[in-house]
Amino acid sequence: MTAAMLSSRPRIKRPSRPRAKIGLTPLIDVIFILLIFFMLATRFDVWQALDVGAGKAAHAESDIRPLHLIVKGEGRYELGGETLEAAGVTARLAAALREEDRPVFVEPGEGAAFAALIEAADMARAAGATKLAFVDKAAAP
Template sequence: MQLDRPARSSKKLIGLTPLIDVVFILLLFFMLTSSFIQWQSLDLMVASGNKGEASDEPPLMLGVHGDGTVFLANEPLANLADVQLRELLVSRDRDVNLTPSDASSIQQVVTLLERLEMLGARSVSVNTRPLP
């Protein structure tokens, strides 16, 4: 007795459900790991060894501590308004010497650099040796 059985197909079907799951997981991964921050640049110049003009005024010595507090001659500038700081910078045509502490972040230093640039600082030097 001979039965007619259809031959099994050698092709296996790929299920779409696992494929959709993998695509969904990849989509979530790339959405969560991408950043949507608009990057901005800050122009910095490296100082050369020779100075052009020497100012009669000593540089304005500013310090940044870890909590973001800005100090002028060991006095916090929390109560000093931008108008007063602008007068210190522009009226005397002074340079600024900025010294960050070990605990201060790069973002705090860059924010202060931008603030000083907006207030009209002629030149800002950043010390590589932090405050004690």
């Protein structure tokens, strides 16, 4: 075979393996979707600890009488038999706690929402209460 014959011979080109290409467009889409999800699902509230006293099985008699703050529905509260609006609770509690450091019992009344109980606890803390407990007379034996 001569050189002319070898050069005129058709060469069969074998197909090379296609290179796997990773498309970045779907990856970027997924990252943006996750970013948007976490931005919408994250809450930026300021969390604070709330010390809550737990009840004990045995009762010890005490000379100090607690303040009972009863949370009623529709933004009304009862403190010492006196019905108050939300604006007057902190001032009334602060006046009662100024005389003597007494525990404050937050009690749900008829139609009280859980959020209202937490607001009542916040008002008691703002008034200067150092001892706070949630009580439920309906659940007592």
